[in-house]
Amino acid sequence: MSTPLFPRSDDKNTCNLREAITNEYIIVGEYTYYHDFEDPLKFQEKNVLYHYPFVNNDRLIVGKFCSIAHGAKFLFNGGNHKQAACSNYPFAIFGELWEHEFGITESWDNKGDIVVGNDVWIGFEALIMAGVTIGNGARIGSRSIVTRDVPPYAVVAGSPAKQIKKRFSDEDIAFLEELRWWDWSEDRIKKDAGLLMGNIASLKQAVGR
Template identity: 80%
Template sequence: MPQPIFPRPGDNNTCNLREAVTNPHITVGEYTYYHDFDDPRKFQEKNVLYHYPVLNNDRLIIGKFCSIAHGAKFLFNGGNHKAKSCVNYPFAIFRDLWDHELPINDSWDNKGDIVVGNDVWIGFEALIMAGVTIGDGARIGSRAIVTRDVAPYSVVAGSPAKQIKKRFADEDIALLEKIRWWDWPEERIKGNLALLMGDIAALRQAFGQ
């Protein structure tokens, strides 16, 4: 069911990202929002960079209930000049100038999709590189440069980003992954908001084995 593009009355800096994205190679789950000090509706033009799916068939996949802060960027394969080439210069993209038949995408390494799980928080001006998968419930620090996969419910920060800590104990992470609250019906979520916004001990008591 479509949501209003601006979920908070009077706030035109926060948008339901799913309603703002039109690129078929970008998939966004329900209730994920993006905040921008300018215009959040320009996300796919300003924040998804070097994305040439017609050449690479690469995708940006973002789950449900994610929170994405101003300036977070997703840097795709077109920004990765070919590492195994003898030169850095991308001759393949200048076909007319150099009169060759090389495929254009021979200029860069194709590391694959960027996949963001559910309930992920991505901080101010963080940079997510091509081929990275971010697990459910993870937190990405402001201006982090994420070059490797991020485990579910971990906190990463820095350049390159490294794990600072796990948000919860392993058994609690397993519980959260098991209940997958983001897949609940809306009414069930509404009925459990206090529990979801509370501490993990109460959730464990309510849903633990």
Template identity: 55%
Template sequence: MTIPDINKIYPRTNDKQIVYLKNIITNPSIQVGDYTIYNDFYNDPLGFQKNNVLYHYPINEDKLIIGKFCSIACGTKFLMNCANHTMHSLSTYTFPLFNEEWGHKMNVRDSWDNRRDIVIGNDVWIGYEAVIMSGVTIGDGAIIGTRAVVTKDVPPYAIVGGSPARVLKKRFSDDIIDKLLKIKWWNWPVEKITRNLEYIQSGNIFQLEKIE
């Protein structure tokens, strides 16, 4: 039985477009689960933090949290809190950011509306050039369509698309979704996943239920 190397950067020999994302992240405010992959055929995927996680400044202390076994397509963008100029003020201009220029001592963090972290579940597939806005939570098993702009939370195992993204359909029946969320195969030891890949890949939920 072959066990994948969790510590390598490139999961495929001679393929420098796909990386195990967790192993290239250095920013502690970005958390990525095991075996999540990012593919980039335009830029070096090693530049993910700079090219794909935007407006992510330490002052807001916001996090990007991505689960295990996610597939993130080329050009996906995560827009963090500093992309959100405040709408609670009478002006969207970021006056507090330029305190020195205006001779004031306003709280710099009042330049933006803080919409919390971006949280991506497990086994999520994010399509080409999708945009995920700050404060969004995407449930386990969801699929985000090509160039979708996700402004609201996405339920587990939903397929969403469009701008703004909306739910197009569910991947499975409610009964199967409930079973998958209970099984949580992505949390199994890797040896157990390897032994049961046939059932996961073929969609044999009934066999997965029997595994202890």
């Protein structure tokens, strides 16, 4: 099944994000969508910030079946100022002004990629910082600022974001991590979509657990 740019023909505010991305350093899985009240096709321009992969080789990696709400942003390493430096001022960026030839990356700490797992829900205007990994099935509350890794199937919220709860028991989380339904065939997902929308007991029963 081909994935259309707009998964609902009458809705131009929601796009299948992978189909809208042209930046090779932004990698998005199938069926992950982004909703924007204005123009979702400007995601890589308006929502991926301070991203200079030609300098850092840092990437935004988003898994399959993620839900990303309006205004969620991913703040990359170029927005950092070097933690260990005596001054917060980025002299290397303004080397011409100060008559020095510093390497531009001397102005910031490189914390690496931002990695978002599969089936993650990122709420309205959440902010994900460089170097963060978000586990499968996690939920990120609206306007949260995520500065640390988020475990699979955790619910986090706040500024900075803290874990509020786990969505399921440890046993059920392990089951879902092993099941990896997002890697099923399209035919199987079509057949079992109702189970995926239901409770975990019914899903476990259906797959013989």
